[in-house]
Amino acid sequence: MAFGPGSERDGGARPGVSSPNVDSPNVDSAGVSYLGGGVQTAVKLLVTGHFAVGKTTFVGTLSEIEPLRTEEPMTEASVAVDDLTGVPDKATTTVAMDFGRLTLSQSLVLYLFGAPGQQRFTPLWRDMTLGALGALVLADTRRLEHSFPVMDLLEEHGLPYAVAVNRFDGAPEFAEAELREALDLLPSTPLVSCDARDRESATRALISLVQYLLNRPEAAEPA
């Protein structure tokens, strides 16, 4: 269920995209891009936020491979106890995640998983959060309140996060203090502004997140 090699994402062709100056990926005839031979460690970060906030765009901007998608059919067998009989549409839904890859050095690769927050109770969400270094929450100034559920969810999972306001054309701009108050952020939670379509801007947003993860007291404890 990969996107085809020629599939178009918004702002797909941009100079400088996907040029890791390490082991150039080994691509086979079917378009599969393999990891460099020296890669020893794989880490993952979540890119999350509400519907249509730019998660897939963000992942696509940074990924060195055409973003991939996996889907998981779900049987909603336990929606509610009193629904056990005669449910007309014993609904099956499909949950999906998009992800991309950045080779950071000869030995280290970073995966970015675009995680929709409404999938909170699914095994896929568990798979994405388990072992993740942290999360970047994308927010949209036109509907800041939509970011609350996903931030609550990350806090429940104990996953540290930074917030990046994705700049949309025509969206209102606010001073940082106003945004912090509107999003009810802790003083220590990083808040940055980014353009999910721009490689450098998106990279800087991730850097803010990882810098924050590194400076947290927990990061210094021996693993």
Next chain:
Amino acid sequence: MGGDRGLVRPYVVTNGRFEPTRNTFDLVTLVTAVPDRPVRTLSPEQRRMVDLCTHGALSLAEVAAHLGLPLSVAKVLLGDLVDSGHLLTRAPIPAAQLPTSQLLQEVLDGLRARL
């Protein structure tokens, strides 16, 4: 229901099992094939997975996506193929551990080098 196609297939592919033989696979567990293992006895789906991983390392998430399999199914197949000696996995950082500052520093350096 039109959406049933994707539901039937997983049961067939995994012989009706829901859980992998081991429960240690992460989305970013790295997978490679062990060279020159006989594949005659494998199911078509298992063989596709081995074929895919013969040419280099991929994460479990990439394996699932390239094969068009739900992650849960890919995990079951991967468990079988590790048990049978066809595939090797390398765990990412263990899930229960906090990342070390050294690892985070490497991530940070790698990201900064891209600017």
